[in-house]
Amino acid sequence: QWQGIIREYGDLLPEHLRTHVVTLGEGGTPLVPAPALSRRTGAQVFVKVEGMNPTGSFKDRGMTTAISAAAARGAKAVVCASTGNTSASAAAYATAAGMTCAVLVPDGKIAMGKLSQAIAHGARLLQVDGNFDDCLDIARKLAEVYPVELVNSVNPDRIEGQKTASFEIVDVLGDAPDIHCLPVGNAGNITAYWKGFREYAEAGVASRTPQMWGFQAEGASPLVKGYPVDEPETIATAIRIGKPASWDQAIEARDTSGGVIEAVTDEQILAAHRILSAEVGVFVEPASAAGVAGLLMRAERGLVPAGARVTITVTGHGLKDPQWALRTLDGADVEPQKVQVDVMSVADALGLV
Numbered sequence: 001q002w003q004g005i006i007r008e009y010g011d012l013l014p015e016h017l018r019t020h021v022v023t024l025g026e027g028g029t030p031l032v033p034a035p036a037l038s039r040r041t042g043a044q045v046f047v048k049v050e051g052m053n054p055t056g057s058f059k060d061r062g063m064t065t066a067i068s069a070a071a072a073r074g075a076k077a078v079v080c081a082s083t084g085n086t087s088a089s090a091a092a093y094a095t096a097a098g099m100t101c102a103v104l105v106p107d108g109k110i111a112m113g114k115l116s117q118a119i120a121h122g123a124r125l126l127q128v129d130g131n132f133d134d135c136l137d138i139a140r141k142l143a144e145v146y147p148v149e150l151v152n153s154v155n156p157d158r159i160e161g162q163k164t165a166s167f168e169i170v171d172v173l174g175d176a177p178d179i180h181c182l183p184v185g186n187a188g189n190i191t192a193y194w195k196g197f198r199e200y201a202e203a204g205v206a207s208r209t210p211q212m213w214g215f216q217a218e219g220a221s222p223l224v225k226g227y228p229v230d231e232p233e234t235i236a237t238a239i240r241i242g243k244p245a246s247w248d249q250a251i252e253a254r255d256t257s258g259g260v261i262e263a264v265t266d267e268q269i270l271a272a273h274r275i276l277s278a279e280v281g282v283f284v285e286p287a288s289a290a291g292v293a294g295l296l297m298r299a300e301r302g303l304v305p306a307g308a309r310v311t312i313t314v315t316g317h318g319l320k321d322p323q324w325a326l327r328t329l330d331g332a333d334v335e336p337q338k339v340q341v342d343v344m345s346v347a348d349a350l351g352l353v
């Protein structure tokens, strides 16, 4: 049975993470070949399905380590700011550790699936009258003054856990890919992936490191513009962040990997979201599709080398924000067809007769 990432990759993680292991079996997620994306791009494309973690997003990798470290320090309470997935994960792992959890979320901008997870796990959830960046400022100040541990990705223990996704990709592929694509919001994940790929190359497990291709939503793309965005706006609420906490590390990952950080529009994100579910078979929440949208955009510009091995992290399960599958691109609601309760009506409706 898969033992969770601290036990599976313990010798590559700091000692203090291994004394009180709190795990829900995170990690070991599928790396799915995506022929539909390979055909569209001319590359060999694989999708790392992080929605298959215990709470449905990649955040569980960093939360097992952050909460285990907090447990080792005897913490009784944790706090985080979140656009949703961090709060769902913090609430679940705090519960597993017997800790209380406070989460600060931007008012009205959290997907229903994530909200219900945080509430289900008994988190003290506060909707702050501001955006994610305001929530993070408050969470940091709270943890400085009161006996609560901050478990946002400014906490290095989070990065240590999240880097294990790179190890898994190399372990399955047999080497690092040429290119790795992923969405970028607060920029902890691109920082973590780059750290993992670099450590595996330094350890000689991988023969190379990939170019890191990060993608932000156009309305929330401070790393692309080069300055903070005060009023970030995107339907991909998970990455609706204007002041990434890991700004410098993300730029470092982009430049030392020879990669890029670019912007994709909400339309490109929703189109990629649909291609993933309709052609690959993977259902993700919109922000997760930003990496696919970016790869398709760069392929259209002839920037994807033929035959390149490309891995793409899709970061959160589609059930977190299911509304996007229930409306057409022009916003009309999808209505399930109604039929009479007899086999002929069904056969007719299915076009079988």
Ligand SMILES: Cc1ncc(COP(=O)(O)O)c(/C=C/C(=O)C(=O)O)c1O
Binding pocket: 057, 059, 081, 082, 083, 084, 085, 086, 087, 153, 183, 184, 185, 186, 187, 188, 189, 190, 238, 239, 285, 287, 288, 315, 316
């Ligand atoms: C589905 C999904 N995809 C991509 C990102 C961006 O990762 P980072 O660049 O490491 O921030 C997030 C981030 C969410 C939060 O920041 C939070 O939950 O507070 C996410 O939930």
